[in-house]
Amino acid sequence: MTSAFSTSSSAYAPHNVKNITVFGSGLMGAGIVQVAAQNAFNVTMVDLNPEALKKGQDIIASSLKRVAKKQFPEDAAQQKTFIDKTMAQIKTSTDSEAASKDADLIIEAIVENLKTKQQLFSMLDKVAPEHTLFCSNTSSLPIGEIAKATKRTDRFGGLHFFNPVPQMKLVEVIRTEETSQDSFDSLMEVCTRMKKTPVSCKDTPGFIVNRLLVPYMMESLRIVERGEATPQDVDVAMKLGAGFPMGPFELADFVGLDTMKFIVDGWRKEGKIDDNLVAPVKLLDDLVAQGNFGRKSGQGFYPYNGVGGKK
Template sequence: MSMKTIMVIGAGQMGSGIAQVCAMAGFDVVLHDLTEEFVNRGITSIEKQLQRQVEKEKIQPHEKDQTLQCITPSISLSNAASADLVIEAAVEKMEVKTALFRELDQLVPEHTILATNTSSLPITEIAAATKRPEKVIGMHFMNPVPVMKLVEIIRGLSTTDEVFQQIEELTKTLKKVPVEVNDFPGFVSNRILMPMINEAIYTVYEGVAAPEAVDEVMRLGMNHPMGPLTLADFIGLDTCLFIMETLHEGFGDDKYRPCPLLRKYVKAGWLGKKTGKGFYTY
């Protein structure tokens, strides 16, 4: 089955990035969100990203125009009826995702693959909300999507080899690198990254060092492009907390217990760059 039309659900930072790379690869993309305002904000974000690439002479102006022409806005989920693949990049809540997949299952054609960009939730549980669990798979893109090469491909318990191979090939078509991982909480990326971030927060909480010092040690000593606390602010401290809670619940191991300081910052509304304050002020 050749894919022609891809619906991306969620026009936020991740969803608009996924829509952009799909459109740049020549697919017809339906970018869906709850309101016209959200969708238009996503398309504006894509336009700005493409314009930056034009200014850096990475793409030609006509390539920018072609990419934008491939994207159709949507605020009606019934538009999924034309999709060969749906990539969900909605809010990271199991009840939202299962409700969405249950509805999509009724709307899309029989051949359509349903993929989720979840960063930590179990694919098997999401797939169980549908009558096509064999056609449900995880595609965990990294942020920012147009720049980062990795896509974690996660099979659910029922995902077929054929579906996996189709998504693997699609990922390569998007000029990304697919890496197969199994369906465990946090997969590989967040199972390793988030405890590191959590431990960095503990070093601040326990008075071992200031945030600037922690980040400098990791940048200069471990050759990380940015320190873990800067990265946490960019990801969003609420997202970091959610993933740590998912790991803690999924494994039942205290090594995944979120640092009390992380909880305190989230309760205070200090969520990082998006709110102007986290471990740093923006």
């Protein structure tokens, strides 16, 4: 059945995605739900419990208020109409099976754990319609390995959005060796309809952005660990000398030092990247061990005004 599906364009016509189900209601999941709803997709946000979904709804509501004020700065009525119309496109559910019944596209934005993602997609593969496309928003795990948990590897790809999703225009669209052309075309079209700029990349470690960015940040750590410069001087140098909007240490704090370590440790274990680029850095390991993850914890290379606050 799978091989017949991958060679037939009649079973699933590209560009007709209407209903999207997003698993995960954290910053990434809620952001994806928001941009999909803003652009007329019917969206269902799924999480384990009502409390998590409420937090996701609050994230969306707060973000929509900012967007509405920017789009209609002098018109409170239009602001309200915009917010109400967008929120009307969103449903929430704690029932994974029911939320998948009418989905044309399922996007997973849960914890970065390969086994957990595989378990989710294995379950969804049994209940979602045959035509449904599956996607992971992972930033570092191999899409092909996640897809192996299903029998629809031709209808499986990656949609890697960037944080904060409503503001960041880029989406990396990842195709594996088995992703069909119809599936890939559909994912590119979905991104365009979300008013994002999609780029195509293969299923390689870090895809494009993180493959370049993480080694750059790791080398910045090594410069500081060797005593060659301070984090502050490195950040100033890269902002004023290279034109970067944020220095590597500011960026590491924003991304999350625990996330950065997780990515590098995973790449090192996978063994597909030069060992020198992913060698451990004690400075990073110590901060993570101390629970200093950056902005999210209130302390990283810089102190922040409360959890998630500004410097």
